[in-house]
Amino acid sequence: MSASIQAKRSVIALDCPDAEALADFYARLLGWRVHSSGDYPDWVDVLPPGDGDGAMAIACQQIENYRAPDWPEGPVPQQEHLDFYVDSIADAAPLAEAAGATRHPHQPSEDGMFMVFLDPVGHPFCLCQE
Structure with a gap:
């Protein structure tokens, strides 16, 4: 394949029990900012300073019945880090x-x-x- 997509932004999405709370954690950790939309209350972005175009972002996605990974070994494997x-x-x-x-x-x-x-x-x- 000679062509590739031209992504405007890359996002890593993390499942969690409370999207706003986890987004607040990553914003504090990295000195980034939280951005949420009333249209998608279960999805909160954590964006780097500035306009964020072409940048990496972290998204926190609220899901029911969230189970934390058991790393390094356990019944719920690490899916990412x-x-x-x-x-x-x-x-x-x-x-x-x-x-x-x-x-x-x-x-x-x-x-x-x-x-x-x-x-x-x-x-x-x-x-x-x-």
Whole structure:
């Protein structure tokens, strides 16, 4: 295939029990902004600063009977996770926890180049350093 789509924006959508609450968490964590529409009350976007054109966004989609993933092993497998690259994990980790994240008890990085956290509804994400 020689042609590709020209996406105007990329969105990662996370299922959750409360879209507004999870969007607020990611907005605090990243310093981004929350955008919701009365037309779709179960869908809330978290957008980077600025106009967001061509940027990555996180969407929080409220669903009934949400079940958090059981990572690294369990009956509800991890379906996805987010990696956020930071200058210093040591500096960013307390900020993530202050926003509402929790450190996962399982930390597989042997060289300390990433640290695993859970968002308030159990989605794993990593703070990473290159």
